[in-house]
Amino acid sequence: MKSVLIVEDEVGIHDVLEFYLENLDVEISFAEDITTAKNKMGEHTFDLILSDVHLKEDGNGIDLLKDVKSINQDLPFIIMTSFISALDAKEAYRLGADEFVAKPINQDELRNKLMHLLGSESEDSYKQNEFDDDLFCEVPLKSFISGKIAPFDIYIRIRNGKYIKVSNKGDNYNYEILKKFEDKGVEFLHALKKDFQDYTLMNLKICKALQDNKKIDDSKRMNFLVHSHNIIQESVFKLNFDDRTMSYINYYAKSVLNVLSKSHSYLNLLDHLRLECPDIYNYSLLSAIYALAISEKLEWESDERKTKLFLSGLLHDVGMKMIPEEIREKNPLYLTIEEKEELNEHPKHGMEILSTLHNVPSEVILAAYQHHEDVRGSGFPLKLKGHKISPFSKIIYITNHFSRYYLQGLKQDLANANASARAYHKFMDIHENLCEKSHLEAFKKLFPGESLD
Structure with a gap:
């Protein structure tokens, strides 16, 4: 014995x-x-x-x-x-x-x-604690500060393929413990991707949309994810985000996209934008990435808020697909009165489109409707001021304009750094006094020492 x-x-x-x-x-x-x-x-x-x-x-x-x-x-x-x-x-x-x-x-x-x-053969269900790294995702430490109960099994990474489970789903923890981790330089813990995606799904409250009983085209889903993940990967490097912000964006952006791609209705909408209106999809995804970066600088703690914010950036301009391409691409200075009025209807179109999908969070619908409103009341379509504009809409106002300016710079064959600097300064010249101050300060932190040299 x-x-x-x-x-x-x-x-x-x-x-x-x-x-x-x-x-x-x-x-x-x-x-x-x-x-x-x-x-x-x-x-x-x-x-x-x-x-x-x-x-x-x-x-x-x-x-x-x-x-x-x-x-x-x-x-x-x-x-x-x-x-x-x-x-x-x-x-x-x-x-x-x-x-x-x-x-x-x-x-x-x-x-x-x-x-x-002990060398016993009586328990044959044992599995070595070796895992494929692709099964796991990083979870920012700050994600846990807002709660006291682990939302999923939590692991730490020892080396490639070696993870140790340190907490079971439902376990209690407290801020003092997390503070010790932070003091030791720990920025990320780990979770199984499947567990995190289930948790993200719960936060997004789109369960019914993902259970619409319609078969998903696997090749369509994979093409969409590969294209989107490539844009994310290129963006976080080209835009010179620090390592912490890069990991933060990769974690949230890719996880939310993976969840959305399992919904027939969301996948159809997003893949249509990607293929038929690539300009809209590209700057919308970039807008969502920058929105996440701003939330990191604002030190948002709630996973629910961050996933909804990313979704707001991704879907805020879906109404533009209802606008003829010749109007979308035309220099705003040369739009006729009728064309400008038609263009300014796109926030309303976006709100209507998103309202037809199952369980789209209200914050996301508002961001589509209000992303051109500014704090001084000079925006459209409602000329709202200050507190009447939703917080998400105020952030997407910033990232929408910046993303457009940045991609315009790339089309003009500017180098990445010059396109980013030009977009930043153009945004500040035109919009600095039209933004919520706290959001603007967080946005500025993404461009330390930015110049046009």
Whole structure:
């Protein structure tokens, strides 16, 4: 019979662990601190050690792991982790921990990992904690600050293909824990892409749209995603975003697009824009990317707000597809009165189009209707002022105009840096006094030291 030493200072958990491991061919001993654990190890030979990271008395699980591995590198050692001990998990892995189980402990996971390390064939459902990196996405640490319950299983990345689960969906955590992570320079945790997309879907409240029972054309979906992801990738590099902002945009933008592409109605609308009105789709996607960058500088914490903001940027100008191309492409200075009136109807068209889709968030519809309104009341179609304009619409006002100016610069064969600088200064010259001040300041932070040289 194999012998297992469990080091856990919460006596109440002893009975739980004993229950979890009953009917296995193992003998279990418990220790509440490191001194007791070492004494028992001196008196008895154990085949495996299972220890919590955090112990209250004379050290922690990392200290015990280090001592055990210095004496017997081959003795299997499992660390029990929690969200609070995520930083310790990396150190434990470096020191030779063989496995990890997240607290609150899943019985099957514990049994499988324990029996695997003991060389038993009785638990054949065990899987090594090795994953394809493509299965995971980065989750900005700030995403968790607004809540106290993990919305999905949370992992930390140790190396390529090696992830440790440090929190189960539904676990509690608090701001103090996150602050410790931030102080240590941690900017991202990880989640399975599928889990995050399900969470994003819930936040976007488009469940019915994604369950319209209409078959999705897989090749159409993949072409749309490849094209869109390429634009995102090119944009975050060409526009000289810092690494933090680049990761932030990649995380939200690609995840939301993946979710939307599973909806027959959203995919049809967006792919139509991409193929039939590429100019509209390109500057709308760029507008959405910049909207996310602004939200990062504003330190928005809510995932729901950020996903809705990206969707607002992506869909804000769908009404333009109702405007004849010759009017869309014409220099505004040469539009006739009738053409200008027709062009100015596009926000209304956008609102009407989005209102026909299932469960489009109201903020997104308002952004389509109000993205040409400015804080001084000189915009259209309603000449709204200040607080009467939705916050999302105020941000999209900025990113819509900038994105158009930037792409116009690229069409004029300006280099990326010059196109970006020209677009920034043109926007500031025309629109600086028409924007919400806090949003404008966040926008300026994306262009430190920008010049036309």
